[in-house]
Amino acid sequence: QSVLTQPPSVSAAPGQKVTISCSGDSSNIGSNYVSWYQQLPGTAPKLLIHENNKRPSGIPDRFSGSKSGTSATLGITGLQTGDEADYYCESWDSSLSAELFGGGTKLTVL
Amino acid sequence: EVHLVESGGGLVEPGRSLRLSCTASGFNIGDYHLSWFRQAPGKGLEWVGFVRGKTSGGTTVYAASVQGRFTISRDDSKNIAYLQMNSLKPEDTAMYYCARGPGFYAYWGQGTMVTVSS
Numbered sequence: 001q002s003v004l005t006q007p008p009s010v011s012a013a014p015g016q017k018v019t020i021s022c023s024g025d026s027s028n029i030g031s032n033y034v035s036w037y038q039q040l041p042g043t044a045p046k047l048l049i050h051e052n053n054k055r056p057s058g059i060p061d062r063f064s065g066s067k068s069g070t071s072a073t074l075g076i077t078g079l080q081t082g083d084e085a086d087y088y089c090e091s092w093d094s095s096l097s098a099e100l101f102g103g104g105t106k107l108t109v110l
Numbered sequence: 111e112v113h114l115v116e117s118g119g120g121l122v123e124p125g126r127s128l129r130l131s132c133t134a135s136g137f138n139i140g141d142y143h144l145s146w147f148r149q150a151p152g153k154g155l156e157w158v159g160f161v162r163g164k165t166s167g168g169t170t171v172y173a174a175s176v177q178g179r180f181t182i183s184r185d186d187s188k189n190i191a192y193l194q195m196n197s198l199k200p201e202d203t204a205m206y207y208c209a210r211g212p213g214f215y216a217y218w219g220q221g222t223m224v225t226v227s228s
């Protein structure tokens with residue numbers, strides 16, 4: 001059972017917007033940065049968002065991140081079929097001294 | 111260009127050992143944190159541990175699930191990081207990835223599969 005909680009799945013139509021939530025507590029999200037990763041089937045994770053809301057070079061601005069208190073949210077606008085993947089939030093936990101991942105959210109673009 | 115390549119995976123019997131390698135290119139491995147992650151078949155990502163960069167003391171931190179069984183080390187002269195896995199259990203079966211830190215992981219290897227089974 002993951003300490004960071006994500007919905008198992010979300011879905012939306014092409015062109016629409018979707019948000020994925022990630023809930024933690026004061027030891028992780030509440031006091032440390034959040035990163036988001038996209039994992040396409042059979043491939044390594046890819047960094048989408050770091051330090052809560054920063055996009056690495058090459059990541060389109062359709063992807064956005066935010067954090068409030070002990071929760072974080074990944075937003076994806078202008079959905080494309082190529083966005084179908086698993087998405088993971090991640091944060092350091094200061095009490096556990098461990099990197100934590102959410103359980104992952106499978107995005108389906110209908 | 112930053113590149114990470116894992117190797118050393120395979121089929122191993124429960125209780126045995128295996129050493130994975132993470133060969134880096136495009137940067138000096140000693141200047142960065144180097145983390146290991148794993149992903150069991152059909153499951154989510156799990157952090158295994160990391161070795162800090164030289165300027166941060168080169169110390170290691172491990173997940174509770176592998177503490178005492180797994181050891182991360184680094185050979186700066188070869189630009190390779192290692193994951194020594196001892197007393198392997200069936201639940202250690204997973205794809206193992208290395209990635210460059212600290213804090214967030216922009217560079218990942220392609221992974222190497224470890225299967226623990228008799």
